[in-house]
Amino acid sequence: MTGRWSRLAVAATMLSLTLPGAVALAETQAQSRSDIRSPELRARLHDGRLAMIRESLKLNEAQLKLWEPVEAQLRASFDARQKLRSDWRAARERGPGERPSLADRVDRMSQRLTERAERAKALATVFRPFYASLTEDQKDVANVLMRRALRGHDGPGWRHGSMRRAEVGPTRN
Secondary structure, three states: OHHHHHHHHHHHHHHHHHHHHHHHHHHHHHHHHHHHOOHHHHHHHHHHHHHHHHHHHOOOHHHHHHHHHHHHHHHHHHHHHHHHHHHHHHHHHOOHHHOOOHHHHHHHHHHHHHHHHHHHHHHHHHHHHHHHOOOHHHHHHHHHHHHHHHHOOOOOOHHHOHHHHHHHOOOOO
């Protein structure tokens, strides 16, 4: 009986020693991730992704003209997300007493969703002719490369796995 209790005591002691360390490590990693991704670095990475897409698709002159408005819409969405991110960080730094009322928060949420829908609609408007101009080989490349660009876009469902479901195909009932 004492052997069993001593094993439990050792396990409880080990857990109490490792759990705070694991929590501290997780907090440090979360903090370092957010610190590493400065607005400047995010902008550089976004520019690089757009350049990679443009170069990998090997666009001709006519396609480049159709790509420019698509790129402009993707950049506008990126800028809007960056602004929301900085607003969110500023709000986190404020004290809890300065928090807007629930009604104000619902109004802001409604406004943000309306703006997101407008940006998604604007992207769809310029993306459709661009995509139609691509060859089948270019579409295969675009389907892979644009997934990341569109996932970061403000369109509905992009962040919730709809692209993965689309790759697998329709579900059977």
